[in-house]
Amino acid sequence: MITLQRTNTSDYREIIEALNQGGQGYVAIVDDKHKLIGLVTDGDVRRCLLDNTLSVTHLINMTPATCLVTESYEYVIQQLNEKHLKQMLLVDSNGCLAEVVSLDANVFANHKNKVVIMAGGLGSRLGELTKVTPKPMLHIAGKPIISHIIERFRNYGFRDFIISTNYKKEVIEDFLKNGREFGVNIEYVNENTRMGTAGALSLMREKLDLPFFVTNADVISMIDYPDLLRSHINSVCHATMCVRNYDCTIPFGVIQSDNNDIITDIVEKPTHSYSINAGIYVLNPELLAEIPDNTFYDMPNLFLDIAKKGIMAQKYQLNDYWIDIGNPDDYLLANKEAVEFL
Structure with a gap:
């Protein structure tokens, strides 16, 4: 699970570096209590580059798709398929990030x-x-x-x-x-x-x-x-x-x-x-x-x-x-x- 704290992230290059080092195609942004703030993917970087809007504010998707961590794996997979996503953020009842389910092309x-x-x-x-x-x-x-x-x-x-x-x-x-x-x-x-x-x-x-x-x-x-x-x-x-x-x-x-x-x-x-x-x-x-x-x-x-x-x-x-x-x-x-x- 690749994460960055929003309070420690003021430069978009830090996010891109985390994406590169993580190698998973995403970085979840959390606060100091691990509460989920947003998500950045490789696709977000490409979009910002094309729109010439490369900044921390524009990079972070503040409303990413989430599921409760108590949901079954099958349900999470179903949601990923229906929404054509590659990552699903699993949060607890307090909104804290618990897990990220990532799927490959298969x-x-x-x-x-x-x-x-x-x-x-x-x-x-x-x-x-x-x-x-x-x-x-x-x-x-x-x-x-x-x-x-x-x-x-x-x-x-x-x-x-x-x-x-x-x-x-x-x-x-x-x-x-x-x-x-x-x-x-x-x-x-x-x-x-x-x-x-x-x-x-x-x-x-x-x-x-x-x-x-x-x-x-x-x-x-x-x-x-x-x-x-x-x-x-x-x-x-x-x-x-x-x-x-x-x-x-x-x-x-x-x-x-x-x-x-x-x-x-x-x-x-x-x-x-x-x-x-x-x-x-x-x-x-x-x-x-x-x-x-x-x-x-x-x-x-x-x-x-x-x-x-x-x-x-x-x-x-x-x-x-x-x-x-x-x-x-x-x-x-x-x-x-x-x-x-x-």
Whole structure:
């Protein structure tokens, strides 16, 4: 967060120097109690130069856009998108600057890569919760899971979606419609029979001609989708699977011995870490030819099958917030954590 105190700023060159040193394209102007006064951006400097009005008074925007620091990150991103801004100043109830959210060009881009959401599952592990409501429509922090997924992609500039539906498809389609209310484009592919987490891709061969995302409809993550796409495109791989570390602790002392059963060590309650499938992928369109027609086929099967053929796939380490809402405990946890992460 780049700031200058207004009381100490009498020369416009100090502001320009702060802009140059900060390298963030902005300087927030505050008073000695850190109360927000205004904002100066690179664009303000260019405007003043063109108007021949370069001075402290003309440089500072005294009415910059602000949000309360208590607002959700998603709301702040939405405001930035709607107002076509690159910075949002977050203030507390006293008007003091608390944080600055800055976005790069990815957020304002309009990527042509499509997003496939697999939303046809039964959600049977969630029991009574999905008797009437399909899992993607269960609410987390006041809105359906699938809304969180779509909005995260949209806020990074991905606006074209294909949603595969089956179980209670009308509930999903009636809510999302064509996506216009969410600022995206949505088309649907219906699974007449359940086809797994990859089988429905066989119904989309004519719709996907660029590397595309596939995500399960029950995972919420704070992943940087443009970075994931760049990692995939810059690799020599045809498929990328997001993975998450999962630690398992053995609640006992583990005995280590040699080939003659002589004890050599005892490790108390060791923890082992594994990479687990996070349910988010990027695939090249040529892999669609590997998907069998009219068959129940899960994504892990695709990765195993292409590996046997020598078609390379990579993993992408996911370190941001992620949760798979697969059972009632996960659902309760997601709603609890939503206060912090969503």
